[in-house]
Amino acid sequence: MSLRMSMDHLREVEGKRVQDPLLASRKKPATCVPGPIIVGAGPSGLATAACLKEQGVLSLILERTDCIGSLWQHKTYDRLRLHLPKQFCELPLMPFPKDFPTYPTKQQFLAYLDSYTRRFDLRLVFNQTVTSAEFDQSSQCWRVKSLGLKGEETEYSSQWLIVATGENAEELVPQFEGMSDFGGPILHTSSYKSGEMFCRKKVLVIGCGNSGMEVSLDLCNFNARPSLAVRDSVHVLPQEMLGRSTFGLSMWLLKWLPIGLVDWFLLLMSYFILGDTASYGLNRPKVGPLQLKSMSGKTPVLDVGTLKKIKSGDIKVFRGIKRIRHHAVDFVDGKSETFDAIILATGYRSNVPSWLKEADMFSEEDGYPKKPFPNGWKGKNGLYSVGFTKRGLLGASMDARSISQDIEQSRNLDGEGRHFKALSLATPLHP
Incomplete structure (x- = not known):
């Protein structure tokens, strides 16, 4: 074997060694x-x-x-x-x-x-x-x-x-029939900053937790025309009652009273302050707000002004979504409405x-x-x-x-x- 052939053979072997998966997989120590x-x-x-x-x-x-x-x-x-x-x-x-x-x-x-x-x-x-x-x-x-x-x-x-x-x-993004056909912006609240870009637009906010309710209020403040899609029942409580935060008052009452009695008190006060939320499309769960939080982790909505806008008609409330069409949404109760944008307040x-x-x-x-x-x-x-x-x-x-x-x-x-x-x-x- 010539010297040239020997050198070529050596290079070939060395090349294979470098490409050996065992050698290539070696990494620096932890x-x-x-x-x-x-x-x-x-x-x-x-x-x-x-x-x-x-x-x-x-x-x-x-x-x-x-x-x-x-x-x-x-x-x-x-x-x-x-x-x-x-x-x-x-x-x-x-x-x-x-x-x-x-x-x-x-x-x-x-x-x-x-x-x-x-x-x-x-x-x-x-x-x-x-x-x-x-x-x-x-x-x-x-x-x-x-x-x-x-x-x-x-x-x-x-x-x-x-x-x-x-x-x-991670954002929770539900999939609805026809989402790809909507033709307008669909964004999660994680991408929402303010209602400025939605001025005079009809916007559907999907989800009625604290974020969905507050985004709807923010849209109103920027002269948008928001609507809420409410699939589940929800407890809406005033952020404050009797001059104290509702949460702080609840924690204080729980030191002396059973949770069921505290829930009864919160719902009674909420009725006097906010009225019957069911008449505006926001049905309350059968379980009280504190008991529901303890059982499922579902947080009650603390109202910061959204309910007033719902009462005045500035924010419309619709039931759950059946399907989405081109710039329109069909709801489970048979109603349909046109929209320019959709915001997912889905958590x-x-x-x-x-x-x-x-x-x-x-x-x-x-x-x-x-x-x-x-x-x-x-x-x-x-x-x-x-x-x-x-x-x-x-x-x-x-x-x-x-x-x-x-x-x-x-x-x-x-x-x-x-x-x-x-x-x-x-x-x-x-x-």
């Missing part, structure tokens, strides 16, 4: 995180990280977007305010500023989250979309894989994994089953913990969840405290020191 990994930098994730920090435990938050509170930053309408008084929405260890109004605006809440993150010097890695998380029996650690903006994969390893992606990770859903490789703690059907509140925060092998209580920021704060205390106890049982070494990661950390 980044070992000495504290818990928290997936999600919304209020729930931030609250948990702060509670851990207070216990002397450093955590690392992985966030798929480029900011904290991305739902509030990018997917909420301009006029949004907290629906509950600020004292029921503050995160652990830090109240809202005293000069904030009772119901802080979207911008004020985001400023609060930013101050909260900086005060506790929380550690975040942005633009990291978690694609899988699985418990490794051999190392007794969670192996978390994520993708960066350029598709680069990073793997993290930790003894603890905290799921904080929440109830509102969000959890995306946990798409990336968490675990079958015991979370349901595959809805992505919520299988154990009901208040016991859904803890799973096996150092797995936790926060923000899946269907009880807003108050429930998330309760979970955050429970998780931090449990992890601190487990570290003490393991004989670990009280302080972790500072994280040293190549990826830039916030702030």
Whole structure:
């Protein structure tokens, strides 16, 4: 064999070696995180990280977007305010500023989250979309894989994994017959900012929760002609009664009275303040508002002025949708109406089953913990969840405290020191 043929043969062999799938699949080793990994930098994730920090435990938050509170930053309408008084929405260890109004605006809440993150010097890695998380029996650690903006994969390893992606990770977009034939804009409330672009337009808002009702009111304020499609029964309560927030009054009454009696009182007061909502197409459920919330997590609507517009006829109410046609909608009661645009106020859903490789703690059907509140925060092998209580920021704060205390106890049982070494990661950390 000639020298030339030998060299060509060697190059061919070397080329095959480079293309060997076993060699090509080798990746850099996982980044070992000495504290818990928290997936999600919304209020729930931030609250948990702060509670851990207070216990002397450093955590690392992985966030798929480029900011904290991305739902509030990018997917909420301009006029949004907290629906509950600020004292029921503050995160652990830090109240809202005293000069904030009772119901802080979207911008004020985001400023609060930013101050909260900086005060506790929380550690975040942005633009990291978690694609899988699985418990490794051999190392007794969670192996978390994520993708960066350029598709680069990073793997993290930790003894603890905290799921904080929440109830509102992905838009819930229902499919109706004929949607593709409508011919006008159809958008989810996550893309809605204000009614300015719908001035003088006939707009159908599908969904009558707090978002649907408030978007309808916002459309009225911009001289649009909104209508509400109401499929289910709904409890509408005044935001305040007897000079106090309805929520705060309810919490106070529950300290002394059974839930059924408190529901009776709320409905009686609502009738005197708002009137018979059924006469305007908003039928009430048979179960009281607090009992329904406890049973199903369905939140009553706290009216901020929408009902007045419904009473005046500025907002029309229709029944559920049968089909959609070209710039028109047929309803289940036989009525039809023309529209220029449709807004889907149909809510969000959890995306946990798409990336968490675990079958015991979370349901595959809805992505919520299988154990009901208040016991859904803890799973096996150092797995936790926060923000899946269907009880807003108050429930998330309760979970955050429970998780931090449990992890601190487990570290003490393991004989670990009280302080972790500072994280040293190549990826830039916030702030």
